[in-house]
Amino acid sequence: xxxxxxxxxxxxxxxxxxxxxxxxxxxxxxxxxxxxxxxxxxxxxxxxxxxxxxxxxxxxxxxxxxxxxxxxxxxxxxxxxxxxxxxxxxxxxxxxxxxxxxxxxxxxxxxxxxxxxxxxxxxxxxxxxxxxxxxxxxxxxxxxxxxx
Numbered sequence: 001x002x003x004x005x006x007x008x009x010x011x012x013x014x015x016x017x018x019x020x021x022x023x024x025x026x027x028x029x030x031x032x033x034x035x036x037x038x039x040x041x042x043x044x045x046x047x048x049x050x051x052x053x054x055x056x057x058x059x060x061x062x063x064x065x066x067x068x069x070x071x072x073x074x075x076x077x078x079x080x081x082x083x084x085x086x087x088x089x090x091x092x093x094x095x096x097x098x099x100x101x102x103x104x105x106x107x108x109x110x111x112x113x114x115x116x117x118x119x120x121x122x123x124x125x126x127x128x129x130x131x132x133x134x135x136x137x138x139x140x141x142x143x144x145x146x147x148x
Contacts, residue, residue, distance in 0.1 A: 022080050024073060026054045037077040042141045044081040048094060048134040049073045050126070063100035063132040067107040070135045078139055086115055087139040093121040094134040104133055 022037040023029055029036060037046045051066025052059045054073065060066055071085070078084055091112065095101055101121070112119075117137070126134055 020081075022077050024054050024077060026052065027057075036073075037081055039081045044078060044083045044087070044139040044141060046074050046077050046137045046139070048092075048136040049077075050128075050131045050134050052131075059130050061130075062103070063095075064103045064107050066132050067104045067135070070133060071107070071111050074135060074137055078137075081139075081141070083139045083141045085111060087141055088112070088115060088117045088137045089140050090138040091117045091119045092136045093119070094126060094136070095121060095123050096126050096132050098123050100132050 020039040021035040022039065024036040026036070034047055036049070037044055049070045050059070050073075051069040052073070053069055060069065075085055078087065093104075093108070095104065101123075108119075126132075
């Protein structure tokens with residue numbers, strides 16, 4: 001029954017609402033079998049994104065610069081999806097070392113100070129020791145700036 005309902009729901013979507021996959025061109029995506037972002041109707045889900053410059057395949061040592069590059073990577077995916085950072089409603093920060101957090105926080109404020117999405121920060125291991133932060137966002141297209 002559940003499979004029938006899922007199938008029926010997918011069939012009822014219009015062409016403009018179909019799921020669309022977005023790639024950054026990172027070799028990590030192909031290796032691990034994931035997309036940089038997935039667009040599903042009005043929703044855009046951006047995978048955990050690190051501070052790699054995918055054009056150069058380099059990553060800065062500085063945690064603040066890694067956060068800035070991660071946001072540049074996220075912004076590129078959101079733009080391709082027809083959204084922007086102003087449409088972000090949820091953000092998760094995965095940080096390797098708590099000692100890096102004070103350097104990262106000002107960057108988060110620069111990007112989301114006026115947008116103020118729901119946010120969670122976790123201190124945890126990351127898959128590459130060079131990575132100091134990974135950022136994951138969910139956006140709703142045309143969510144726009146907050147109203148107060």
